[in-house]
Amino acid sequence: MTGRDEAEMAEADLSVRARIAYLGAKKPYRRVFDHHGWGHVHEKWTDMAQRGETAAMGNLVDDEMLHTFAVVAEPEHVASAIVERYAGLSDRASVMTPYATVQDLWDSIGAGIRAYRNGIPA
Structure with a gap:
């Protein structure tokens, strides 16, 4: 999750929380949430989705849950945050x-990737 300023970060935050809740309400993801001790939240999301309360589901994603499932960093630090989290676990990543x-955001992320590859702290 990233953005170039507070407004973009706030928009990204709401969207990512909504996405986590949407996926978290799906039965195949129940075990993931159980693993983290959040099975009760899965149940709440399922009930909310059945009642058509999907817009409010993201409100149940607390900061701990957000940071567990999403890499949260400023654009120029996305690359180093991904490496820090997944070093030794994965040799490639994709971003969704x-x-x-906007293109400027991806340009900043790209600059951070190039800096990281060249050993230059962002």
Whole structure:
């Protein structure tokens, strides 16, 4: 989750929380949430989805849950945050943003990737 300023970060935050809740309400993800001790939240999301309360589901995603499932960093630090989290676990990553982005954001992320590859702290 990233953005170039507070407004973009706030938009990204809401969208990512909504995405986590949407997926978290799906039966195949129940075990993931149980693993983290959040099975009760899965049940709440399922009930909310059945009642058509999907817009409020993201409100149940607390900061701990957000940071467990999403890499949260400023654009120039996305690359180093991904490496820090997944070093030794994965040798590649892809990025998905469930929110609108602009080319300038991706340019900043790209600059951070290049800096990281060249050993330059962002």
